[in-house]
Amino acid sequence: xxxxxxLFLLAGLKWTVALxxxxxxxxxxxxxxxxxxxxxxxxxxxxxxxxxIAVFQGTPLLMQLFVVYYGLALIGIQMDAWAAVSxxxxxxxxxxxxxxxxxxxxxxxxxQTEAAKALSLGYVSRMKDVVLPQxxxxxxxATIGFLVQLIKGTSLASIVGFTELTRAGNIISNQIxxxxxxxxxxxxxxxxxxCPLTIYGAHLERKFLTASR
Amino acid sequence: xxxxxxxxxxxxxLPNLLWACLGTFTLAICGxxxxxxxxxxxVILRQSPLKPxxxxxIGFVELIRNTPFLVQIFFIYxxxxxxxxxxxxxxxxxxxxxxxxxxxxxxxxxxxxxxxSKGQMEAGLALGLHKAQVFRLIILKPALRAIYPSLTSQxxxxxxxxxxxxxxxxxxxxxxxxxxxxxxxxxxxxxFTVTAFYLVISWVMMRIFALFSSRYFSYPVR
Numbered sequence: 001x002x003x004x005x006x007l008f009l010l011a012g013l014k015w016t017v018a019l020x021x022x023x024x025x026x027x028x029x030x031x032x033x034x035x036x037x038x039x040x041x042x043x044x045x046x047x048x049x050x051x052x053i054a055v056f057q058g059t060p061l062l063m064q065l066f067v068v069y070y071g072l073a074l075i076g077i078q079m080d081a082w083a084a085v086s087x088x089x090x091x092x093x094x095x096x097x098x099x100x101x102x103x104x105x106x107x108x109x110x111x112q113t114e115a116a117k118a119l120s121l122g123y124v125s126r127m128k129d130v131v132l133p134q135x136x137x138x139x140x141x142a143t144i145g146f147l148v149q150l151i152k153g154t155s156l157a158s159i160v161g162f163t164e165l166t167r168a169g170n171i172i173s174n175q176i177x178x179x180x181x182x183x184x185x186x187x188x189x190x191x192x193x194x195c196p197l198t199i200y201g202a203h204l205e206r207k208f209l210t211a212s213r
Numbered sequence: 214x215x216x217x218x219x220x221x222x223x224x225x226x227l228p229n230l231l232w233a234c235l236g237t238f239t240l241a242i243c244g245x246x247x248x249x250x251x252x253x254x255x256v257i258l259r260q261s262p263l264k265p266x267x268x269x270x271i272g273f274v275e276l277i278r279n280t281p282f283l284v285q286i287f288f289i290y291x292x293x294x295x296x297x298x299x300x301x302x303x304x305x306x307x308x309x310x311x312x313x314x315x316x317x318x319x320x321x322x323x324x325x326x327x328x329x330s331k332g333q334m335e336a337g338l339a340l341g342l343h344k345a346q347v348f349r350l351i352i353l354k355p356a357l358r359a360i361y362p363s364l365t366s367q368x369x370x371x372x373x374x375x376x377x378x379x380x381x382x383x384x385x386x387x388x389x390x391x392x393x394x395x396x397x398x399x400x401x402x403x404x405f406t407v408t409a410f411y412l413v414i415s416w417v418m419m420r421i422f423a424l425f426s427s428r429y430f431s432y433p434v435r
Contacts, residue, residue, distance in 0.1 A: 055412060056412065058373075059412050061373075064408070067404050067405055071405075152282070153289045155284060156281075158283070179287065180291055186264070187280045190280045191280050195275060198279055
């Protein structure tokens with residue numbers, strides 16, 4: 001594999017990073033809504049979001065991308081593969097992050113909410129200033145774990161036809177007939193992205209474990 | 214929006230899709246069995262006194278957990294023939310699923326083994342039980358119970374991951390649906406239906422796992 005080919009892979013890597021970042025940021029915003037709705041205490045809203053989460057957790061990401069990709073075209077929204085995949089991954093991330101953050105919101109001791117209520121803080125201030133800062137801390141290891149899942153999940157965009165790292169690898173491998181070298185390098189690039197995050201996540205988890213002991 | 218949904222290709226292809234569900238189940242179950250074998254083997258190797266062996270297992274786990282399954286399955290698909298092993302896509306997919314699931318299983322099972330306090334082992338030995346007896350009568354069930362929730366959710370994830378095996382055209386639900394889609398161009402209808410199938414599959418598996426758990430693990434703990 002020559003310089004040209006490697007640069008092509010790096011161009012694909014750029015899109016993998018872009019997809020991951022967009023999906024994670026948009027998914028975080030939407031996921032926060034989901035988590036808040038899931039813990040809102042309003043029965044119908046809670047049921048609806050629970051269903052939303054269950055659908056995304058019970059179906060393959062690949063199918064979600066397909067349905068969003070063709071579904072968007074169906075309702076008349078013309079989008080290129082890049083935008084459609086971003087929307088699909090964002091929805092996916094919103095459900096998973098919503099569930100992770102629901103867990104951590106519920107893990108914040110009830111006394112905190114009660115104390116905030118006793119101080120007559122409104123819902124917004126109660127969440128923003130009291131509950132969420134603690135919940136985010138609790139959720140950090142799991143959130144980072146999901147970010148790794150999300151980065152790996154962007155590889156499925158290649159099946160929908162978007163040229164990110166894995167598809168770039170496919171193209172190169174078909175050109176130079178060295179699939180093992182090419183996919184070895186592609187795998188190494190993913191590893192370099194994900195491994196530091198995994199290590200950092202494990203480090204945080206250990207830190208919190210010792211702190212709570 | 215001037216598009217009318219037309220589910221006829223899906224209905225015509227229904228028998229094929231149902232058979233493909235069986236293919237998905239086969240992939241999932243064989244993958245799980247292989248994952249359990251790799252998981253147990255990995256945990257034993259990881260506790261071996263030889264340092265290189267332990268590092269090998271740790272390296273394997275981290276390598277698999279930090280790379281996408283799609284890249285792994287491509288790699289295995291192209292690597293096996295070079296190693297002189299010629300297999301159809303479906304067995305190849307099972308191997309890839311087993312390796313992927315095995316890496317996660319190693320981590321989960323290791324956690325279960327560690328969760329059993331040392332005192333249990335010592336108490337069993339003090340009562341004059343054999344080491345194998347202690348393991349079988351005392352350690353095994355609580356350890357299984359401790360890892361059961363994470364292991365089963367990992368298995369459901371593995372079942373959903375089988376859809377990626379369509380990339381090497383193994384026989385399962387996604388690849389069959391892709392064939393129907395490319396014949397009929399009713400992409401949304403096909404994929405929407407198949408997504409519902411997956412939802413049912415994972416729900417059924419969840420129920421089965423829960424039933425099993427309530428049957429075997431619902432003894433009172435202090």
